[in-house]
Amino acid sequence: MSQPTFPMHVSVAEARDMLAALLPRLETETVPVNRALGRTLAADLEALVSHPSATESALDGIAAREADTLGASPGTPVRLKLVGESRAGVPFGGQVSAGECVRIYTGAPLPAGVDAICPVEELEDNGPEHVLLRRPAFPGDVRPEGGDFRASEVIMRAGLRLSAPRVALAAALGHAEVPVRRKLRVALLSTGDEVIEPGAVLQPGQVYDSNRAGLSAMLRESGCEVSELGHAPDSPASLQAAIAGAGGADVLLTSGGVSMGKYDFMRDLLIERGRVAFWKVRMRPGGPAILGGWNGLPVFGLPGNPVSSLVVFHVVVRPALTGQPVQSLKLRAATPFRGLKDKTAFWRGVIRDGEVHDYGQQGSGILRSLSDADALVIVPEGGAVETGDTVDVVLL
């Protein structure tokens, strides 16, 4: 190849940013809150109500004045008069005076005049109208109005990805519907003469298409709408015909055909007849990845090796598509991890007792390693990890 006119050997962060820069701004749509899992909030969400909506009990028991109950113990119980009941949804309407209490249940509003709770386990009935407390009532077992959030406070920010707890929070804030960004439409194409559908009879030299299954699952997990273009054999004409089916997508992901081989036509198509933003990333696995464009459609060419394609998706493509950074944490290395002079390594690791161990087989064709591993251990360019060092790991 003559001197390339595009960047080569970019860093992982550059690859991520260059892909993100090619993606469109996503419009806002509204979805029912119980269908919002995995979506990205398009606007700030404010609390329409306070939670709790009234000061309430955290326990089943009685509500009383703390001052009346101080000194209560099993040997010297305090006797209070029962004047009513407060249930969740059916509050006690009256005023509670000194020496009095009301039966109360978890989530029920605290009546006027009382400030503390004694749980039912510490109570004994004393005739039909009195109870004995074996310990004082505690103000700490009262949940104050607005203790979780207050009406009109902004509680969730635009850009937040809606995990299950966040869906619950949006509903608790009072939103039946939430504004979210529309899903990114991602077309997905596998390439390679040897690649066949799982279920077909495999001839020697063929391989089942695991990349498309894995990438499609990862895309759905990432909140994308996936348009599966199937599989194209290794010929420029077949690739062009398959890519033409991606009309309407925001981005096309392909796997295979991007390295140094004679039949790596994805690479040739983008370099010779399309547009290239970069070729090759300083990472292993996944070095041969390519980013470019075809008739205005951004195209990210993932390497064919099964581990490589999924690892590049994990650390480059997903963060770019979702805008969510890669989450890493620090662990103690229980084994050494090899470094590479000019590449960031993402080695598969197994976490045991809070330490990360080398999985062992690190070949890019060993798909089992990715399924068995708990994490990718990041060894920066030029670095190496000795046993006992602290390493950054990305959970899988």
Ligand SMILES: Nc1nc2c(c(=O)[nH]1)N[C@H]1C(S)=C(S)[C@@H](COP(=O)(O)OP(=O)(O)OC[C@H]3O[C@@H](n4cnc5c(N)ncnc54)[C@H](O)[C@@H]3O)O[C@H]1N2
């Ligand atoms: N001389 C060199 N050879 C290779 C280099 C290099 O720098 N110089 N890089 C190696 C690296 S690193 C990788 S990664 C691979 C990537 O190659 P391609 O993207 O061109 O991928 P293919 O050659 O098409 O396939 C590689 C491998 O993966 C299997 N494969 C492909 N698609 C699928 C699929 N959908 N599901 C499961 N498996 C798939 C394919 O059968 C091959 O075994 O290049 C190295 N070579």
Ligand code: MOO
């Ligand atoms: O990058 Mo390749 O992905 O090492 O096998």
